[in-house]
Amino acid sequence: MAGNLYNKPVLFAIVAAVVILIGTTVTMFIPMLTAEMHPKLANLKPYTALQLTGKDIYQREGCNNCHTQTVRPLKTEVMRYGEYSKAGEFTYDRPFLWGSKRTGPDLARIGGKYPDQWHEIHFDSPQSMYPDSNMPVYGWLKDNKLDPPSIEHHMKANDFPTTPGEIAELKAKTELDALVAYMQVIGTAVTGTK
Amino acid sequence: MVDYRYDNQTVKGFVISSIFWGVVGIVIGLWISVQLWLPSWNIAPYFTYGRLRVVHTNGLAYGLGIGAIFGISYYIVMRLTKRPLLFPKLARFHLYLFNAAIALAALSLFAGMNQSLEYAELEWPLDIGVVILWVIFAVNIFGTVIKRNEDQMYISLWYVLATVVAVAVLYIVNNLAIPAGWTKSYSVFAGVNSANVQWWYGHNAVGFIFTTPFLAMFYYFLPKSTGLPIFSHRLSIIAFWSLIFAYLWTGAHHLVYTPLPDWIQTLGIAFTIFLIAPSWGSVINGYYTVGSDWSKMQSNYLTKFFILGITFYGLQTVQGPTQGLRVVSQLIHYTDWVPGHVHMGTMGWVTMIAVASIYYIIPKIYHTEIHSVKIANIHFWLVLIGQLIFSITMWITGIMQGALWKATNADGSLKYTFMDVLSKNYPYWQMRTVGGVIFTIGMLFFIYNIIMTMRKGSLEPVGAKA
Numbered sequence: 001m002a003g004n005l006y007n008k009p010v011l012f013a014i015v016a017a018v019v020i021l022i023g024t025t026v027t028m029f030i031p032m033l034t035a036e037m038h039p040k041l042a043n044l045k046p047y048t049a050l051q052l053t054g055k056d057i058y059q060r061e062g063c064n065n066c067h068t069q070t071v072r073p074l075k076t077e078v079m080r081y082g083e084y085s086k087a088g089e090f091t092y093d094r095p096f097l098w099g100s101k102r103t104g105p106d107l108a109r110i111g112g113k114y115p116d117q118w119h120e121i122h123f124d125s126p127q128s129m130y131p132d133s134n135m136p137v138y139g140w141l142k143d144n145k146l147d148p149p150s151i152e153h154h155m156k157a158n159d160f161p162t163t164p165g166e167i168a169e170l171k172a173k174t175e176l177d178a179l180v181a182y183m184q185v186i187g188t189a190v191t192g193t194k
Numbered sequence: 195m196v197d198y199r200y201d202n203q204t205v206k207g208f209v210i211s212s213i214f215w216g217v218v219g220i221v222i223g224l225w226i227s228v229q230l231w232l233p234s235w236n237i238a239p240y241f242t243y244g245r246l247r248v249v250h251t252n253g254l255a256y257g258l259g260i261g262a263i264f265g266i267s268y269y270i271v272m273r274l275t276k277r278p279l280l281f282p283k284l285a286r287f288h289l290y291l292f293n294a295a296i297a298l299a300a301l302s303l304f305a306g307m308n309q310s311l312e313y314a315e316l317e318w319p320l321d322i323g324v325v326i327l328w329v330i331f332a333v334n335i336f337g338t339v340i341k342r343n344e345d346q347m348y349i350s351l352w353y354v355l356a357t358v359v360a361v362a363v364l365y366i367v368n369n370l371a372i373p374a375g376w377t378k379s380y381s382v383f384a385g386v387n388s389a390n391v392q393w394w395y396g397h398n399a400v401g402f403i404f405t406t407p408f409l410a411m412f413y414y415f416l417p418k419s420t421g422l423p424i425f426s427h428r429l430s431i432i433a434f435w436s437l438i439f440a441y442l443w444t445g446a447h448h449l450v451y452t453p454l455p456d457w458i459q460t461l462g463i464a465f466t467i468f469l470i471a472p473s474w475g476s477v478i479n480g481y482y483t484v485g486s487d488w489s490k491m492q493s494n495y496l497t498k499f500f501i502l503g504i505t506f507y508g509l510q511t512v513q514g515p516t517q518g519l520r521v522v523s524q525l526i527h528y529t530d531w532v533p534g535h536v537h538m539g540t541m542g543w544v545t546m547i548a549v550a551s552i553y554y555i556i557p558k559i560y561h562t563e564i565h566s567v568k569i570a571n572i573h574f575w576l577v578l579i580g581q582l583i584f585s586i587t588m589w590i591t592g593i594m595q596g597a598l599w600k601a602t603n604a605d606g607s608l609k610y611t612f613m614d615v616l617s618k619n620y621p622y623w624q625m626r627t628v629g630g631v632i633f634t635i636g637m638l639f640f641i642y643n644i645i646m647t648m649r650k651g652s653l654e655p656v657g658a659k660a
Contacts, residue, residue: 006346006347006352007345007346007347009336009339009340009342009347009351009355010336010340012347012352012355013336013355013358013359016352016355016356016359016360016438017359017363019435019438019439020356020359020360020363020438020439020441020442021363021442022439022442023439023440023441023442023443023444023465024363024394024442026443026461027390027394027442027443027445027446027458027461027462028390028391028394028445031387031390031455031458032383032387032390032391036455037386037387037390037455038384038385038386038387039385039386056378059308059309059310060306060307060308061239061242061244061245061306062242062243062244062245062247062248062306062308062310063244064310065243065244065247065248066243066244068528070452070453072451072452072524073451074451074524074600076599076600076601076602076608077599079607079608080599080608080612085452085453086453087385087386087453087454087455089385089453090384090385090386090389090453091384091385092384092385093384093385093388094371094372094380094381094382094383094384094388095309095310095311095381095383095384095388095389095392096384096385096386096388096389096392097310098389098449098452099528100312100448100528100532101528101529101530101532101533102528102529103230103616104612104616105612106528126233127233130613132613132616132617132620133233133613133616134229134230134231134232134233134616135233136229136233136236136238136242136243136244137233137236137238138238140238140239150374150375150378153374153375154374154375154378154380156374157372157373157374157379157380158374158380
């Protein structure tokens with residue numbers, strides 16, 4: 001029988017596909033159908049238009065190449081960054097932005113840690129605050145205006161609630177404002193759920 | 195002299211394209227390695243680390259890796275089926291479309307169009323392009339294999355067929371997204387679930403792009419260049435099926451200690467340990483094949499490329515499962531250890547096998563001998579030394595980072611700030627660039643050797659001589 005398999009390419013491919021789909025089904029498709037893969041913290045709110053735009057800029061600039069957004073339940077890690085990450089914090093992230101490398105520090109608890117102005121100065125020149133930092137400068141983001149119609153489109157694609165007033169307000173904002181707004185909301189839903 | 199029937203032009207086209215994109219990817223790799231210790235090398239907006247890093251990974255995985263896979267698979271499949279490709283014109287179109295897609299992909303990544311899925315960063319219009327490229331590849335491979343003139347399918351064909359099937363499933367599922375304009379989309383998967391889908395994809399991209407097609411090359415070109423038959427057919431059967439079975443369970447080892455449910459993590463770790471067995475099945479098969487005559491390491495210059503390549507594959511597939519263990523992961527995950535690990539696989543295994551296969555193919559289709567075995571040997575030693583400097587430096591600094599992040603004072607407080615630890619990385623990051631430069635110089639020797647071989651040979655068989 002085995003001999004047959006190696007001179008029947010179509011049968012071979014079907015058997016290979018089945019073999020590949022077993023692990024796929026058990027570890028990926030079946031969990032997807034269960035509630036434990038779709039949790040949501042009570043405090044978690046959809047992103048506002050400005051925050052979502054900030055998140056899109058975070059993705060565009062590839063911030064996730066150097067920053068993680070998940071605190072592991074390890075003693076020193078919780079001491080360094082704060083409360084460890086909960087599954088229900090990421091319901092509105094399409095996709096998740098946990099990252100895989102900490103060239104810079106984890107950002108899972110960056111929201112509310114510093115005032116807006118701190119971020120503006122830091123984005124403008126990370127080295128002015130930390131001379132040894134190797135982060136690129138992002139001050140140029142403040143020269144870029146936002147494009148409200150496309151942001152409205154992005155809000156709809158995510159099914160996030162928005163109002164014409166909220167979209168109109170974006171005209172006065174810059175990409176730097178959006179990125180700072182996103183920084184300030186990351187990881188804040190966990191407050192009060194300890 | 196049945197060679198004239200094979201479509202060598204398309205094979206040559208893919209090989210040259212793959213080398214071209216390889217150069218682009220390696221140069222950008224050097225650039226981002228400098229950016230890590232010299233941030234003034236970031237040129238906003240297009241050439242910052244965050245954008246260039248994905249051009250580096252995609253350029254090499256898709257440009258060099260997939261380009262080599264397309265071209266070399268066509269070469270292998272034609273020989274093992276004893277016939278030309280079923281659709282030679284389609285294969286030629288495949289070559290042009292491939293280069294157009296890679297060029298557009300690079301531009302889109304410079305422009306920041308990025309889905310933020312590792313090794314699946316391309317936005318949805320390019321994803322569709324990738325799927326079309328893959329379908330063309332699948333049609334030609336399956337068509338040619340079905341219409342073959344050789345009854346039995348050799349080991350390499352199993353790996354090629356498994357690659358075609360698995361990559362199709364992986365790529366399509368992980369890239370499912372809701373478009374929001376031509377250059378932006380949001381994944382259909384969210385949060386924890388998207389993490390699980392992404393690393394199911396991410397780890398199997400390693401399995402079915404960086405492993406199975408290169409095993410196909412290994413099983414074909416090692417016996418071809420040494421003249422020694424594969425040690426054990428039975429071992430290759432066991433290794434093949436257990437490899438493609440186990441790989442798909444292991445993605446969650448990238449998500450150890452994250453909010454992903456523990457049972458998925460544990461299952462992933464367990465299967466990762468199991469994966470050592472089929473991986474080493476191929477390593478042992480390679481060693482014992484050459485083991486029947488180790489003098490080939492001296493007498494045939496290609497043998498050492500294959501043996502060192504499979505050795506790094508063996509080391510990679512022990513180091514990887516070790517990293518998956520919770521106790522190891524908590525120390526080295528998120529540190530520079532991981533790029534050290536990845537580059538042993540890509541520079542030590544994937545590139546070593548790809549260049550050795552190209553060294554075999556180019557003289558064959560140009561009806562000549564390699565320009566210079568001496569230059570090939572210089573190339574070998576330079577890429578080996580460059581890669582070892584790169585990986586070992588990163589392992590050392592990775593362990594240091596992990597340990598210092600965890601270090602506490604007598605009163606239980608953290609001993610180092612994040613910046614304290616980052617500062618200590620600089621000499622290692624600089625050393626990594628040195629390793630990268632040595633590796634790159636080695637690759638330039640390779641390219642020179644290939645160009646000179648093409649110049650002295652001819653794609654047309656010399657009729658009179660035949």
